[in-house]
Amino acid sequence: MLRLPQFQVATPTTLAEAVDLLQRNSPGARLISGGTDILPNLKHFLDQPGLLVSLARVAELRRIDRDDRAGRLVLGAGLTLAEIAQHPDVRAYFPSLAKSAGLVAAPTIRNMATLGGNINLDTRCRYVNQTELWRGGIGGGCLKSEGQVCHVVPTGRRCVAAMSSDNVPVLISLGATIHLHGPAGQRALPLADYFHADGLRHTHAAPGEITAAISVPLPTSPRRCDYIKWSVRQSIDFPLVSVALRFDLDADRSDAAITDVSVVAGVLGAKPREVNKLDELVVGRSFADPSVAQIVSEAAYSQCKPLPNVPYDPAYRREMIRVLTRRAIAAMV
Amino acid sequence: MSQSSAILLSLTLNGEPVQVAAPAHWTLLEVLRYKLDLIGSKQGCDKGDCGACTVQIDGLPALACLTLAALADGRSVTTVEALGCGPVVHPLLDAFDRHDAAQCGFCTPGILMAAESLLRRSARPVTRHEAASALAGNLCRCTGYTKILDAVVDASERLRAEHDDGR
Amino acid sequence: MAADTPTQSPEPASAAEAERPDLTRETWQIGKVHRKVDAMERMRGVARYTDDLKLPGLLHAKILRSPHAHAKIRRIDASAALALPGVFAVVTGQDFKIPYGVIPWTPDENALAVHKVCHVGDGVAAVAAIDEDTANAALRAIVVDYEPLRAFFDPEEALATRDREHTINPYARKGNLSKHVLLEFGDVDAQIAGAELVVEGEYFFEGTTHGAIEPHCALAQVEPNGVLTVWSATQVSHYLHRELAKVLELPPHRIRVIQPPIGGAFGGKSEPFDLEFCVAKLAIKTGRPVKLLYTREEVFYSHRGRHPMKMKYRTGFTADGKITGVDARTILDGGAYSSFGLVTTYYSGQLLCAPYRFPAYRFDSTRAYTNKPACGPKRGHGSVQPRFALEIQLDKAAVALGIDPIELRRRNDIGADVATVNEFRVGSNGFQECLSRVESASGWRARRPTLPFGQGLGVAGSTYISGTNYPIYPNDMPQAAVQICLDRSGRARVFSGANDIGQGSNTMLAVIVSEELGVPLEDVRVLSADTDLCPVDLGAYSSRITLMVGNACLEAAQRLRRRVCRSVAQRWQIPANRVVLAGRMALDREDPARNVSSAQAFQWAEADHGLLGEVGSYNTPKDRHGDYRGGTIGASPAYSFTAHLAEVDVDTETGVVHVKKIWIAHDCGRALSRKIVEGQIEGSTYMGFGEALMEEHLIDPAHRGVHAGPSFLDYRMPTFLDTPELHAMIVEAPDKNGPYGAKEAGEGPLHSSIPAIANAIYDAVGVRLDRIPFSPPRVLAALRERAQLEEQGLVPAHKPDRRPRSAR
CATH class of the missing domain: 3.90.1170.50 (Aldehyde oxidase/xanthine dehydrogenase, a/b hammerhead)
Known part of the structure; x- marks a missing residue:
């Protein structure tokens, strides 16, 4: 059996205590929530933290709060993905999020994995999510493990491991805000600004900062949204193509005019990609206008360039971004 | 590398309170199998890809190989051994036996734990698709899944019938 | 995903039924549904692996x-x-x-x-x-x-190097040659030259594990x-x-x-x-x-999984679809060690000569050593790969000749009690019935001509051995042996060296003992695979156990039955053949009211004969193989037959193949235990489906020979949600060499599932997938290539009248 490295486990009951534990033991302390991402990585000896700070007992992370006055739904980072997928408010207001949460890995994993953990899911790459023996086999790892080279872009100096969360593209498309608690206090920033293009540290979380909650603005107009995940199997797999779509409309009819649009793709590099310039292309058009699907899917195709960082031919995956985006839009009409 | 010291866990295991000491870096699966000799939960893939180690934590199917034993402290853990206890054969086990749903039997305990949770939480008999969706994290290499689905649907119908009979 | 239609099948024998045997039945256990003797302890987490x-x-x-x-x-x-x-x-x-x-x-x-x-x-x-x-x-x-x-990852490169310095395995006689087999039966070149249609194809079967x-x-x-x-x-x-x-x-x-x-x-x-x-x-x-x-x-x-094989096939046909000759050249990528490779190299050719008659046949198979984990035997050892090639060759011929693919297979059926071109003796053969069963269950005749572009049905057939005639190491001792003891409480103990690997062989032995000695399965204790306690058995491979160990068990059980019946007959003063052992009793066939418990019957027999123990052993008939070097390898006492029929839906924009249903009819001779046989058919078909669509055991030459994904995350085996609806049908053409006529069921039903899917894809969209897996990028590329050829007018449109208006 693959063994975990040796560490201690701390189980704080408040966020403040957790922040404090992280800070007092850094470097060398890591957060654990559901454990479904960090434990395989630790079994691969990608890290050997001396302390795991568990968020499992932090009750304040488990709240889910609909604030109609502020117009938002606040989701605690400690909610499991199964809870997110099944929650009536999530299903009613954010069906694309219910769908993406319900498509992560497998039912057992969704009972364990948390929203906060999934948002902070470490970037993934075929050359890094492997054992020590394997990494030794390719000549001693890569930029993200113990090596000096990138096997995806051999001339590159930056890690391009893929942001592989199913939920991040959806939450960005929904305009979500991430709430962080850290040694310097609390702050909130748009989830879209939380990520950056470095597979080694692909978020802007400061040392000791913990994701406390995600808030998602409640829709203020009629909306059509969806999440596209393509993977080889219908279960267990990480996404190989991942696109979130949101169209706000001026009336609850499919031939209503588009008032706002967001399309976000994952599993490219370390950062999710928001397909840009869509506003000028489709806002004001009728959602039922067949050219909308065409325009949006072509824009997604031209702006999203998958890399050979995860399995399956990048050219094929790129093509699927176009085909599946167009189909998803057509199906929503 | 820091040494992890042993921790003392208190959990409810198959309905009984249990205390066990284990190193902090051990998984629940390791503690169940190698400390408590509850060998029904199997290890197949090391890291959450096969479902053979599926147990229930607070009634929900979860992977014991990705659960730190330290974090099972204070929780209720149910393993397949609980299903086999008692004077009457559990309808799910009986259905698996009648339908020949277990071949080598190695994935079966995990599948039973996932299936039991599904049937317990379902107000009506489950469909094949519902059963397949609930079991989609459990790999079986022998059966082609057909007879497992036969058995789960059959057990679900019988359990409902028993329930409706007021038993 | 399977539809919400639970299959109807008989319940396992209940205790009450066991108490009241039906004397009009020829058998009381054979062919029924049983609870396996060891399933409950495995499921409950009690059995110790x-x-x-x-x-x-x-x-x-x-x-x-x-x-x-x-x-x-x-x-x-x-x-x-x-x-x-x-x-x-x-x-x-x-x-x-x-x-x-x-x-x-x-x-x-x-x-x-x-x-x-x-x-x-x-x-x-x-x-x-x-x-x-x-x-x-x-x-x-x-x-x-x-x-x-220097490492070699390509078998042909490895073979091209004769330099001793580049020899991977020092055992190789020259360069990196692991094994070469060239056998020719009849005049292949003349037969193919005289054919009215020659189909040539190159196929690649990727490694799987x-x-x-x-x-x-x-x-x-x-x-x-x-x-x-x-x-x-x-x-x-x-x-x-x-x-x-x-x-x-x-x-x-x-x-x-x-x-x-x-x-x-x-x-x-x-x-x-x-x-x-x-x-x-x-x-x-x-x-x-x-x-x-x-x-x-x-x-x-x-590893020791399926060998990657590169196969070149030339097959000749007459205008009415009869095979005139088959010419095959195969390169096997063996990995670093031989494992079973010597046998695999033979099997890659020797096991192909049924269910179709080959007037002439040549195969030239070469196994190379490479710097990869060694390949070996995986379910359907050695013959799954050539079966893939041959069944697509037949489909191509059916299309070219305008003959229904099932009909073409019928016309080539070798039949029962015949010799193959490579001189193997085939006994019973239920292949025609297998074809008819899948044909009618799938609605082939009515549906195939009407399915729209994108949907299709495909068929394939196969055969497999029920054990090999010769053991791995030469010896004259039995291939299988079983010892049975009866005790005075009415129980039976069976000692067998055979390995139950989940296929249910311990239950198979209990069924035979139960059938012969009249005690229910729960009164039979099977002790297996312990070299101190059990007679030697060669193991669970080449689908040998039901036939070989079953025969040994039957022999021992029948010897005991004769003794018990004699003792009972003596006391009742009736002829021994009137005594029936069934339902935990000994009964008088003509007066069933006269009966005693099994325990009483065993006690009478023990009093007459001393402790009731018997042995049985089995050795293969030695007249089943070819009289040439290598002619024993692949010869079997009996052959199973299978037909697969797959229904697919191909997404022409994504290349995703959705296999909706597979119908499988398998001739297992006689089903000793019904659900166990069905389970073997379903499990085999599932495994073939996974190989066809998603599994790949790849060694990455660009990264120093590491495995491309040595985990269950990256080696994608189908989940509950991916697996098609499987409809297993049992066909019984009893073979005189099998116990009660039984033949194998555990490996044969894998073979034709893969080419059936390939042929269904062709029927759906007109593209040939000549290498596995049929991954979406590969299917999409094939679709585009075909579309281009159609545009250039080089091939006619596929199903032009059955396309959606927009795609015409």
Whole structure:
């Protein structure tokens, strides 16, 4: 059996205590929530933290709060993905999020994995999510493990491991805000600004900062949204193509005019990609206008360039971004 | 590398309170199998890809190989051994036996734990698709899944019938 | 996904039914549905698989594995490892200098590398320590000085190198040639030259692996009396016993091998592996029990899975679709060691000569050594790959000749009680019925001509052996033997060396004993696969157990039955043939009211004859094979037949193939236990489906020969949600060589599932997938190529009148 490295486990009951534990033991302390991402990585000896700070007992992370006055739904980072997928408010207001949460890995994993953990899911790459023996086999790892080279872009100096969360593209498309608690206090920033293009540290979380909650603005107009995940199997797999779509409309009819649009793709590099310039292309058009699907899917195709960082031919995956985006839009009409 | 010291866990295991000491870096699966000799939960893939180690934590199917034993402290853990206890054969086990749903039997305990949770939480008999969706994290290499689905649907119908009979 | 239509099938025999046997039936157990004798203990988590065993003072072993695909070992320094507290012993190749191999003619591997490593993951050293963490720390402390050598990942490149310096396995006679077989039957060139249609095709079958959910595990202990006991998750306890004796230089009677319940095997545990030798040696060295459990990654590197095969086929046909000749050239990518490779090379040609009559046949198969984990036998050993090629060849011919693909197969059916072109004797043959069953169940005739573009039906057929006529090592002793004892409480004990690997062979034996001796299954205790307690059996491979061990069991059971019936008949003063044993009773057939319990009947017989014990053994008929060098390899006492019919939906924009349903009709001779046979058919078909669509065991030449994804995350085996609806149908053409007519069911029904899907894809969209897996990018590329040819007018549109208006 693959063994975990040796560490201690701390189980704080408040966020403040957790922040404090992280800070007092850094470097060398890591957060654990559901454990479904960090434990395989630790079994691969990608890290050997001396302390795991568990968020499992932090009750304040488990709240889910609909604030109609502020117009938002606040989701605690400690909610499991199964809870997110099944929650009536999530299903009613954010069906694309219910769908993406319900498509992560497998039912057992969704009972364990948390929203906060999934948002902070470490970037993934075929050359890094492997054992020590394997990494030794390719000549001693890569930029993200113990090596000096990138096997995806051999001339590159930056890690391009893929942001592989199913939920991040959806939450960005929904305009979500991430709430962080850290040694310097609390702050909130748009989830879209939380990520950056470095597979080694692909978020802007400061040392000791913990994701406390995600808030998602409640829709203020009629909306059509969806999440596209393509993977080889219908279960267990990480996404190989991942696109979130949101169209706000001026009336609850499919031939209503588009008032706002967001399309976000994952599993490219370390950062999710928001397909840009869509506003000028489709806002004001009728959602039922067949050219909308065409325009949006072509824009997604031209702006999203998958890399050979995860399995399956990048050219094929790129093509699927176009085909599946167009189909998803057509199906929503 | 820091040494992890042993921790003392208190959990409810198959309905009984249990205390066990284990190193902090051990998984629940390791503690169940190698400390408590509850060998029904199997290890197949090391890291959450096969479902053979599926147990229930607070009634929900979860992977014991990705659960730190330290974090099972204070929780209720149910393993397949609980299903086999008692004077009457559990309808799910009986259905698996009648339908020949277990071949080598190695994935079966995990599948039973996932299936039991599904049937317990379902107000009506489950469909094949519902059963397949609930079991989609459990790999079986022998059966082609057909007879497992036969058995789960059959057990679900019988359990409902028993329930409706007021038993 | 299966639809919401639970299959109707009979319930297992209830206790009440067992009490009231139906004397009008010829049999009372054969062909029924049974509860397996050992399923409940496995399901409840009570049965102890190898890793579930506990012994006092247990040490844990780990193996250091090579990061290099090909390298000389200059020096191994284990002193720092040995100095760690809690480390008890280290062994290296120097402890295992005697080579072994499951095939006695090719002993070309050592338990640990002696002078060089031949693939990434090759074992270099093993440690025994107080716990797994200490063992892992010890592995990190071992220093190995490697001198990397040029590695070969392509079999043809490896074969092209004649230079001894580039020889991967020193056992190779020349260059990197592992085995070459060229056999010709009839005048192939003339037969093909005279054909009215010649179909030529090149096919590639990618490597795939077994993926049993239980990783390999072994445990060894030296008993106080000095006997070495090895518990192992093996399919071949007898061969393991022999090889342990050889490598450890111990007499066989000082070694005991026990196979505990096993968590799947599929051929992946059918030869000795490094861990068994290592735990044995470490147990001897330390005097303590030692256990080793592979990580999933180690299972992938141990492999012995399906050989990648590159196949070139030329097949001649008459205008009415009859095969005139088959010419096959095959390159097998063997990996670093032989494993069963000598046999695989023969099987790649020898097992193809049914269910169709070949007037002439030539096959030329070459197995290469490469710097990859060794390939070996996986379910359908050696013949799944050529079957893929041949069945697509037939489909291509059917299209070219305008003949219905099922009809074309019917016209070529070899029939029963005939000799194949390579001189194998085929007995019973239910292939025609298999074709008819899938044809009518699928609605083929009505639906196939009307399915729109994008949807299709495809058919394929196959055959497989029920054991091989000759054992792996030459000897004149029986291939199978069973011992049965009856006791005065009315129970039966069966001792069998056969390995139940989840296929239900222990239950099969209980069914036979139950049938013959009248006691219900729950009164039959089967003890199997313990070399100290059980007679020798060769193991669970080549689908031999039902036929061979079943026959041995039947012989012993019938001897006992005759004694019991005689004793009862004597007391009732009736002829012995009037005594029926059934329903836990002995009855008078003409006056069923006259009966006694089984226990009473056994007591009478014990009083007359002494303790009731009998042995039975089985050896194969020696007139079934060809009279030429290699003519015994692949010959079997009986052959099963299968037809698969797959229904697919192809997404022409994404290349995603959705296999909706597969109908499978399998001629198993006689189903001894109905659901077990269905389960084998379904499981085989599922495994073939996975190979067809998603599984790939790839070694990455661009990254120094590492496995492309040695985990269940990256090696994608179909889940509950991916698997099509499977409709298994049992066809029974009893064979005189099988017990009650039974033939195999565990491997045959894998073969044709893959080409049936390929042929269905062609029917749906007009593209040929001549290599597996039919992954979406590959299907999409094929679709585009076809569209381009259609545009250029080089091929006609496929199903032009059945396309949606927009796509026309």
